[in-house]
Amino acid sequence: MEFVKERLLGGKEGARGILILAVLLLIVFPLFLDIFRLNLVGKYLTYAFVAVGLVLCWGYGGILSLGQGLFFGLGGYAMAMFLKLEASDPESTKIQSTPGIPDFMDWNQLTALPWFWEPFNNLFFTLIAIIVVPSIFAFIIGVAMFRRRVSGVYFAIITQAIALILTVLIVGQQGYTGGINGITDLRTLLGWDIRSDSAKYILYFVNVVLLLGVIMIGKFVITGKLGRLLLAMRDKEDRVRFSGYDVASFKVFIFVLAAAMSAIGGAMFTLQVGFMSPSFVGIVPSIEMVIFAAVGGRMSLIGAVYGALIVNFGKTYFSESAPVLWLLLMGALFITVVMAFPNGLAGLWDKYKDKLNRDSLKNGFRSLGKREKTFDIKWPKITLPKFRKKETEVKGVPSNIRGDHA
Amino acid sequence: MLEQLRESVRRDEVFSFLKPSPSPLLGKNLDTSHGPILYLEDITVEFDGFKALNNLTLTIDDGELRCIIGPNGAGKTTMMDVITGKTRPDSGLAYFGQTIDLTKLQEYEIAQVGIGRKFQKPTVFPNHTAFENLELALDADKRTWPSLRFSLTAEQKDSINETLEYIGLLDCSTMLGKNLSHGQKQWLEIGMVMMQKPRLLLIDEPIAGMTHQETEKTAELLLKLAGDQSVVVVEHDMQFVRSIANKVTVLHEGSVLAEGSMSEVQNNQKVIEVYLGE
Ligand SMILES: Nc1ncnc2c1ncn2[C@@H]1O[C@H](COP(=O)(O)OP(=O)(O)OP(=O)(O)O)[C@@H](O)[C@H]1O
Ligand SMILES: [Mg+2]
Numbered sequence: 283m284e285f286v287k288e289r290l291l292g293g294k295e296g297a298r299g300i301l302i303l304a305v306l307l308l309i310v311f312p313l314f315l316d317i318f319r320l321n322l323v324g325k326y327l328t329y330a331f332v333a334v335g336l337v338l339c340w341g342y343g344g345i346l347s348l349g350q351g352l353f354f355g356l357g358g359y360a361m362a363m364f365l366k367l368e369a370s371d372p373e374s375t376k377i378q379s380t381p382g383i384p385d386f387m388d389w390n391q392l393t394a395l396p397w398f399w400e401p402f403n404n405l406f407f408t409l410i411a412i413i414v415v416p417s418i419f420a421f422i423i424g425v426a427m428f429r430r431r432v433s434g435v436y437f438a439i440i441t442q443a444i445a446l447i448l449t450v451l452i453v454g455q456q457g458y459t460g461g462i463n464g465i466t467d468l469r470t471l472l473g474w475d476i477r478s479d480s481a482k483y484i485l486y487f488v489n490v491v492l493l494l495g496v497i498m499i500g501k502f503v504i505t506g507k508l509g510r511l512l513l514a515m516r517d518k519e520d521r522v523r524f525s526g527y528d529v530a531s532f533k534v535f536i537f538v539l540a541a542a543m544s545a546i547g548g549a550m551f552t553l554q555v556g557f558m559s560p561s562f563v564g565i566v567p568s569i570e571m572v573i574f575a576a577v578g579g580r581m582s583l584i585g586a587v588y589g590a591l592i593v594n595f596g597k598t599y600f601s602e603s604a605p606v607l608w609l610l611l612m613g614a615l616f617i618t619v620v621m622a623f624p625n626g627l628a629g630l631w632d633k634y635k636d637k638l639n640r641d642s643l644k645n646g647f648r649s650l651g652k653r654e655k656t657f658d659i660k661w662p663k664i665t666l667p668k669f670r671k672k673e674t675e676v677k678g679v680p681s682n683i684r685g686d687h688a
Numbered sequence: 689m690l691e692q693l694r695e696s697v698r699r700d701e702v703f704s705f706l707k708p709s710p711s712p713l714l715g716k717n718l719d720t721s722h723g724p725i726l727y728l729e730d731i732t733v734e735f736d737g738f739k740a741l742n743n744l745t746l747t748i749d750d751g752e753l754r755c756i757i758g759p760n761g762a763g764k765t766t767m768m769d770v771i772t773g774k775t776r777p778d779s780g781l782a783y784f785g786q787t788i789d790l791t792k793l794q795e796y797e798i799a800q801v802g803i804g805r806k807f808q809k810p811t812v813f814p815n816h817t818a819f820e821n822l823e824l825a826l827d828a829d830k831r832t833w834p835s836l837r838f839s840l841t842a843e844q845k846d847s848i849n850e851t852l853e854y855i856g857l858l859d860c861s862t863m864l865g866k867n868l869s870h871g872q873k874q875w876l877e878i879g880m881v882m883m884q885k886p887r888l889l890l891i892d893e894p895i896a897g898m899t900h901q902e903t904e905k906t907a908e909l910l911l912k913l914a915g916d917q918s919v920v921v922v923e924h925d926m927q928f929v930r931s932i933a934n935k936v937t938v939l940h941e942g943s944v945l946a947e948g949s950m951s952e953v954q955n956n957q958k959v960i961e962v963y964l965g966e
Contacts, residue, residue, distance in 0.1 A: 521813065526830045
């Protein structure tokens with residue numbers, strides 16, 4: 283019980299935050315929104331999975347990934363492949379020259395199902411692949427980069443490049459992937475029509491429950507020693523390393539975890555929206571995900587959810603009335619948040635709450651038992667990747683200057 | 689055969705391949721039977737043609753407190769970088785005890801086998817409390833999974849509080865690292881190194897920024913640490929060095945210029961030239 287309270291909910295404060303979020307998502311929204319809008323909210327919430335992962339790996343671990351769309355996409359595509367195969371039974375595709383394969387394959391003159399599509403006939407395999415495939419991807423990227431101590435801006439650019447490569451690949455390999463249109467026309471999950479209103483309701487609730495679960499996993503990580511180590515690593519990596527910790531393996535861990543979370547979001551996206559396309563994989567969506575986390579507060583798991591919701595409400599509202607304006611607005615929003623509110627909405631909320639607390643303290647209502655804990659803004663430092671063994675420090679420091687290169 | 693099978697599917701045990709294998713280094717015993725705990729031979733480190741260390745040879749005995757002095761740029765910090773794996777030597781041997789080749793280990797592995805280091809510029813975790821700073825340094829299983837599940841035992845809590853008291857920070861245990869004074873940061877970092885339970889402590893310029901009183905306390909602390917552990921202290925303050933050292937090594941231009949007691953070293957002609965001449 284103590285464990286659940288302290289580690290999964292993050293203490294009393296954290297439990298309250300989760301409770302408010304749960305009430306909002308599970309009761310208020312379903313009561314007051316029609317199914318069309320609720321489905322829209324469900325779609326936004328799939329981005330929140332990515333944002334929560336970013337809080338862990340960027341906010342706490344200091345690893346800014348501008349390629350989370352990659353993992354969102356892999357999860358989403360895995361789900362889409364299963365649904366597409368189910369929608370492509372020989373009966374409903376009998377007008378094709380090769381019945382029984384997805385329509386886009388037929389259009390691209392494929393005559394048999396490619397080998398890597400085969401296992402996606404199986405739902406159990408698909409569910410595992412949704413988590414495992416992106417995790418393996420993240421693991422390989424993580425090991426390759428973090429063992430070489432690539433970090434900061436360099437890492438961000440590389441993740442961006444990888445996301446771009448995957449998009450190009452998906453678009454280019456039309457016959458295997460559905461190309462720029464993506465995988466569309468998904469209908470049923472084991473015979474259950476996912477386009478019906480009742481299915482949309484159920485999927486929305488499944489989505490919310492999974493999201494709350496992911497948040498609790500995140501809380502579990504950050505409330506423990508590993509969370510403190512991540513923060514320590516972000517601030518003083520060398521001190522962590524010389525205290526006997528393998529910094530690279532922590533980074534790989536948190537990066538893989540964030541990737542797995544994003545992938546769940548991707549799969550839920552496919553289920554709720556009914557298709558998956560490369561426009562959710564590439565550079566722009568990946569950067570948008572970072573903006574959600576930044577607006578919500580990069581140190582707050584729950585803030586990230588609100589960030590995803592609010593930015594997307596704004597996006598939907600403005601992109602209907604003035605699409606160009608929205609892009610500018612989003613840029614401005616991002617810069618404002620980063621410059622003025624480094625801890626995002628959650629930071630504002632904390633400040634406001636502290637003020638309330640202090641006021642009540644003044645009036646002698648209740649004492650303020652909260653420990654001071656603020657965070658500096660810390661954007662990725664440009665550190666050269668160490669490909670050679672000795673390139674640790676700036677070279678050519680005159681020997682008469684007292685160096686502090688320790 | 690059946691026995692074996694039964695053994696491997698016992699219910700009260702996890703499959704053995706699922707058990708975390710203990711780090712191979714943790715079991716490796718430090719062998720100091722021949723005296724020295726640290727052994728450097730002919731270490732050379734070159735930065736773009738400039739030799740920061742030049743055929744440096746140095747041994748530290750088990751339990752010894754050694755002071756290392758030398759002008760700015762003599763290579764003192766670089767020597768610590770080599771010992772802790774931060775910089776790889778271009779040539780030379782570096783052994784910890786008789787068996788552990790330091791040039792083959794990663795920085796974190798070197799820390800795990802028992803070498804702790806305090807940096808020249810005080811390096812503590814700014815957004816963690818003093819208590820948490822020590823908790824993170826605490827000697828425990830430091831791999832990812834155990835760190836995720838870690839929780840402090842009562843004993844460990846006590847030992848952290850003891851250390852806090854020892855370094856005079858018990859009253860500041862909930863203060864964030866960044867809000868401590870310079871001297872307090874220095875102490876906290878020494879405390880962190882102590883928490884690692886190292887066999888060898890490398891302390892780079894501990895008293896920079898300390899008041900006279902704090903300096904005295906630091907001297908006391910270092911003297912107390914030596915004996916059970918070996919301590920190597922780099923310091924510019926001669927008076928401080930005199931107060932703690934029985935053996936002093938003078939580094940100059942990357943190699944050992946002189947070695948001996950403080951008074952021997954002070955009367956050494958070459959040392960006088962280096963410090964007063966030029
Ligand atoms: N990574 C590096 N790249 C290039 N030169 C370096 C590097 N690290 C150290 N040096 C140079 O090597 C020399 C030795 O430096 P070191 O820091 O070891 O001196 P030190 O004895 O610790 O001096 P101080 O008393 O100022 O701390 C200096 O001239 C320094 O500029
Ligand atoms: Mg130095």
